[in-house]
Amino acid sequence: MSTYAAAKIVAAREIRVKLRDKTFIFSTVFFLIFAIGITVLPVLFSGGPSSVAVADQATAARLQQADLEVRVVADDAAAEKLLRDGDVDAAVISGPEVLAMDDTPGSVVDALSTAPPVRLLDPAAVDPFLAYIVPFALAFVFFFTSFLFGLQIAQSVTEEKQTRIVEILVASVPTRALLAGKVAALGLLAFVQVALIAIVTLIGARLAGLDRGVLHLLEPAIGWFVAFFLIGFVMLAALWAGVGALASRPEDLNGVSQPVQMAVMLPFFAVIFLGENELAMRILSYIPFSAPIAMPTRIFNGDAAGWEPFLALLIMAVTAVVLLAVGSRVYEGSLLRTNGKTSWATAWRSSTTS
């Protein structure tokens, strides 16, 4: 049997097991709810136009022109009563005077006042809320998905080591097939999960009536994100498998996987905290570990030139090849060392495939 055929059988088992795994199902559902929430909630929260009660006909006409929901009442007392009963957000009584419960109704005030014309010399490409939430969402999805699935690769390796089934496995198929099968299976599942989130987000954004201009920015950003995610995940996957093999019990896993955890966690915080700094983001978008978050963010903000994501992706792909080699060597070198934790150095040296 070829390594490829063996890897396929290994991958099929991993996928079958994961599809029955509650953690996987919950995380998928959670992320989909998150994706729907983030696109639909802002629209819901803005709550449509304010409603206002007014007695004076002329004022009512002005307010209607400003797209407010106007309730024309008999007198000022009736307007105030409606406001107190919570039927309207504001009331305008003679004076004119604006009444509201606890918050100045900006839209009503604006409609009744004359504002000087404003001209922005450097308008922001996107709404500040979106500018904040989109990088955060990308970082969040990448961090959790990459972390969860990576950790599952490690756990699956440790499980095989702890239960000693690994000896039977290694006696029947090449270690490379085991590793490739696991990485392919978990990579595929992670990719499907992220792609699903991406699709739901885009559909949600359309349904929520997001501005066309924003969609125009969001679509390429998410498309690139999916591509970056895939390479980014594969890049770390073999390392996760390697640390899984270094531990011989699940209890050891947290300790030995620390370096890989850092490689996922630090870029997450870096992008969250340095998101405003254009130079920092430019650098982060080329560092393979942070590129999956930083580059799509820059694309979304309209800061990245057309060729930039290609270059970043290429750097990542090269890094992925190197790290796959490192990870598989560590994996092979430590897989059969079942007494206690194996150090990186020992695993590296003792990698003798038979």
Place this chain on the structure above:
Amino acid sequence: MLNVDSVSRSFGDRAVLKNVTFPVGSGKLTGFVGANGAGKTTTMRIILGVLAADTGQVTLNDKPLTREIRQRFGYMPEERGLYPKMTVHDQVVYLGRLHGLSSAAAEERTTKLLDQLGLGDRAGEKLEKLSLGNQQRAQVAAALVHDPEVLVLDEPFSGLDPIAVETMVDVLRDRAAAGVPVLFSSHQLELVERLCDDLVIIADGSIRAAGDKAALRAQHALPRYQLVVDTDAGWLRDEPGVTLLDLDGPRAIFDLDTGDDQKVLQAALERGPVRAFGPVVPSLTEIFREVVR
């Protein structure tokens, strides 16, 4: 026939196997005995290709082992383990497929084998829900699912209850009868003695004895005799060439260093009736103690 040929292996500067050579005959049950740390597991791992030999090789019918050949081996490691959260049926099928069976063949063999081992009605349960004895049976099924051409079992009897031991014995005999070379290690020397055809004794990484069980016995037989008479056998002490080892009234065990056993028998008959007289065949435990010393 499986041949382990001049295999040596070191871990760091500790030589674990030194020029280990022994055959495992087709259709024979070969018992592999030795103290803890003598090198049994390392030898088995090298046979299975889980570990590489520093020098030497293992051959099957004079051909060096490749991964393709080894894929048709069945292996039961010393420390048992299958996936605790996978059903018995699913993991036996999975291992069958990894050993090169088609999906349909793996399904068919699994169902048949689990029925044979009395696990048919538990096949759909997760391994961790099974009793220890049944988990062992699942482990046997995992080693046999692909109808292996060579069977290597590390301590297959450890932790088995007496009924499970008999099931295991039947399984091994059955495989050997089908012409498969079967190598198994065990600490239970009585069991090895009863079960195996051939014997390999290892100590400190070197083979101390290997070959047919009866031949080994004959080879290690001492000129030792047992005599049972009606009266006290103390007179043996004064017989020429006799070293009395154990005397319990009318029963005596002695070594005959020089001289003729028939003369001793005659001397005994002259003194009265002889109830028993004959050479003492060494038990495996005794042979083991002797060669390992």
